[in-house]
Amino acid sequence: MPRDDRTGTDDGEAGGAGAETGAADDAVDEAFGLVSDEIRAGIVRALGDDAGRESPWEPVSFSELRSRVDPEIDSAQFNYHLQKLVGRFVAKGEAGYRLRPAGMKLYRAVRAGSFTREVSLDPFPVGRDCYNCGGAVAASYDDGVFEVACPDCGRVYEHTLVPPSAVEGADERELLDRVDRYNRHRSLAKARGVCPVCASALGATFVRPAETPMLDAEELDVVVRRPCDHCGARSYMSVGLALLYDPDLVAFCRERGLDVTETPRWELEFAMTDRDVTVRSTDPWEVALQIELDGDALELVVDDDLNVVERNRS
Numbered sequence: 001m002p003r004d005d006r007t008g009t010d011d012g013e014a015g016g017a018g019a020e021t022g023a024a025d026d027a028v029d030e031a032f033g034l035v036s037d038e039i040r041a042g043i044v045r046a047l048g049d050d051a052g053r054e055s056p057w058e059p060v061s062f063s064e065l066r067s068r069v070d071p072e073i074d075s076a077q078f079n080y081h082l083q084k085l086v087g088r089f090v091a092k093g094e095a096g097y098r099l100r101p102a103g104m105k106l107y108r109a110v111r112a113g114s115f116t117r118e119v120s121l122d123p124f125p126v127g128r129d130c131y132n133c134g135g136a137v138a139a140s141y142d143d144g145v146f147e148v149a150c151p152d153c154g155r156v157y158e159h160t161l162v163p164p165s166a167v168e169g170a171d172e173r174e175l176l177d178r179v180d181r182y183n184r185h186r187s188l189a190k191a192r193g194v195c196p197v198c199a200s201a202l203g204a205t206f207v208r209p210a211e212t213p214m215l216d217a218e219e220l221d222v223v224v225r226r227p228c229d230h231c232g233a234r235s236y237m238s239v240g241l242a243l244l245y246d247p248d249l250v251a252f253c254r255e256r257g258l259d260v261t262e263t264p265r266w267e268l269e270f271a272m273t274d275r276d277v278t279v280r281s282t283d284p285w286e287v288a289l290q291i292e293l294d295g296d297a298l299e300l301v302v303d304d305d306l307n308v309v310e311r312n313r314s
């Protein structure tokens with residue numbers, strides 16, 4: 001898939017999988033649009049910083065707030081911008097103004113540096129050969145996206161939105177480790193059927209790669225689709241990733257010296273490719289994942305709803 005065709009995704013799954021999070025992204029865009037104005041951003045910062053107060057939830061009076069943001073600003077003009085935030089992001093009470101939970105979330109995102117600073121990292125090797133072509137897989141960061149990909153064939157292993165503060169000045173190894181852990185917590189929620197955006201229950205279906213907006217989906221035979229009816233987030237993942245935290249799989253690998261809960265996901269071939277996956281039937285779906293280590297094999301067979309219906313060791 002050409003690079004320009006990528007859908008906006010905040011949780012691109014390894015194995016080439018991407019995810020659309022339309023509704024959630026729209027909300028974030030709207031929020032940032034609202035504070036793109038310098039005065040409004042200043043108000044959110046002034047209310048979020050707890051300097052001089054017991055906590056950031058303690059109200060601040062209008063005059064104090066104005067002097068914190070910019071004492072020179074005209075009172076009517078300041079009030080105009082403040083009122084744009086009141087309701088969704090700022091609460092107004094008798095004692096003054098304070099952030100609402102949505103405002104606090106915004107404040108933390110603004111502090112983390114999202115959309116405010118330009119940082120990029122040139123590609124550096126992650127120490128793994130591409131499963132597709134054997135090229136040296138590299139990590140890079142640009143335009144708010146951290147990516148682990150093969151520069152030779154273009155295969156994408158991780159594609160995730162992180163703020164510049166996460167990568168600035170970081171040690172390369174430590175950064176790789178941290179991004180993998182960050183992605184894992186979202187991935188675990190999705191694998192367990194919980195939306196990482198809104199905590200609603202996710203559906204589960206198998207689909208053919210051609211029916212998905214996934215990056216490099218043609219590399220896989222079958223894809224697990226986990227849509228959220230509530231917020232509209234649509235996640236796609238490989239069968240190996242969907243089963244990564246199965247207790248039998250974790251134990252089987254652990255007994256043979258492979259800790260799948262700590263090893264970066266791009267190092268797990270069964271999660272990055274479909275070489276260990278067999279589609280037994282498509283109506284209804286029945287899909288088998290067989291992992292071989294040290295001459296032993298573990299096979300997990302899942303049904304249409306992603307329930308493990310068979311566990312075989314040989």
Ligand SMILES: [Zn+2]
Pocket residue numbers: 130131132133134135150151152153154155
């Ligand atoms: Zn490659």
Ligand SMILES: [Zn+2]
Pocket residue numbers: 195196197198199200228229230231232233
């Ligand atoms: Zn959701």
